[in-house]
Amino acid sequence: MAMGKTPGDNEGDEGVFAEINITPLTDIFLVLLIIFMVTSSVIVQQGPGGGAKAGLKVNLPKGGAADVTARSTDLSVAVLADGRFVLSGNIVSEEELRKTFDDARAKDPDTVVIVQADEGVPHGTVVQVMELAKQAGLGQLAIGVRDGE
Template identity: 80%
Template sequence: MAMGKVPGDSEGGDEVGFAEINITPLTDIFLVLLIIFMVTSSVIVQQAPSGGAQTGLKVNLPKGGATDVTARATDMSVAILSDGRFVLGGNIVTEDELKRAFNDAQQKDPDTIVIVQADEGVPHGTVVQVMELAKGAGLGQLAIGVREPQ
């Protein structure tokens, strides 16, 4: 707290505290901070392109494929049942049989597309396991089968 002499006392009388506090600098600081906050928040928050909800920062999302994958005769379709079993060509196969089928398909045609069709209840790890088996056999073109929206 600032100290000073009592006005009118020229002989060095008692020192007392000032009765007033100048809040103008404090108000100026708060107003500047408010303006900075308003400007930065209006730059960060942008309206969605479709006129929908606020999206925050603009993110460049990847575009999905506009065309569906059409299965050729050489392509493989692997179904994963909800209990984790693999179905290839209508027959239930083991993981080793599936690996052999991927290797055979790669020998016949390296451009074979593996279409993975998994039940909704299948864990993500099982789908990744099948995709890794296909990639390990040299089949790098993978697709995920989905049902059409109704």
């Protein structure tokens, strides 16, 4: 069975030509692209970096400094607008935070403490968290900010 016209065909002017229509293929790829974009944004929002690993909404101040990539051993402490501390999705007291810092120092002295404070939190509360970390022997501190765009 021949695909297309051959010089010897005398069946008329019309023959069978094989053409690939890429419009349906393009539509399928665009739908898949949209699905991947939506699911990846959901995965990123539920990932370990956001809001003290629990999906908490903390209104971070804007900043333009270089990003700090969080390692699995790093601690992310969120300070809510009302002054409460959140660690790994749980609201903790100052004593529990101090004990967690001591435990982290025992496991890895190079643990970075990332403080994610709401814009409305007084400066003194952020300094208090940083002082607790320094008293426990954790000298590497970072402040979580959102992109300055």
